[in-house]
Amino acid sequence: MNKKVSVYRKEHFNAAHRLHNPAWDEQKNNAVFGKCNNPNFHGHNYELDIKITGEPGADTGFVIDLKFLSDLIKETVLEKLDHKNLNLDVPEFAELNPTVENIAIVIYNILRSKIDENLDLQIRLYETERNFAEYPAS
């Protein structure tokens, strides 16, 4: 029988951002991104769900130590993103549009190498209550 279990850790961060393609003119940016193109930025309370899937260890009963996971997310993701301007303060977005999609991918790439490769990792990132992205898509 498949003994795999998914465990989740929820975190939050608050950040400013702007959606903008520097290769386009102002008109096209406004047409595509609308209000999200405000050159003075706007912001969100992002809600981050980290999903780890694997079999509980025989010794601990854990799929993953959630304290370890929480500390890892704080040190490598929240320190980088919380109370920051994603476009100006975060090197990963120097040339990447900080859409909820791209932020989810960036967070995945930060965490993947730091988590046991035998465990599956999925990121769900809420930009608002109604808009969220999942990576990798299942």
Place this chain on the structure above:
Amino acid sequence: MLFLTRIEHFNAAHKLFNPSWSKEKNESVFGKCANENWHGHNYELHVTIKGEVSADTGFVVNAKVLSSLIKEYVLEKLDHKNLNLDVDFLKGKMCSTENLAIEIWKQLFPHLPQGVQLYCVKLYETQRIFVEYFGD
């Protein structure tokens, strides 16, 4: 007398930074909220009015009318904006949730229909931090 509340949302950037203080003092008092490049929030706004229920309509106020007022006098000015840079009624003021709630009250108060009183502006900055202003 009945209370009616309309809930709206807006997404905005801001920073807590007193321009008459040094950078060190701002960071000491406001912590991460003093980031000079701003950060942001999904604000949740609850506007509560009070009044008598009309015999004709069964309404205290038509919630669509209240929603339109909030859109015109508040959301158009705040949604997807930088509160420190883009908002005329916040110029020269600290962009704290407290001040924002007070200023939202002032924006709405003059435009309410007759017989309807503004009772409370409740503003969530995050799920855990909110203010209530009852007008003084």
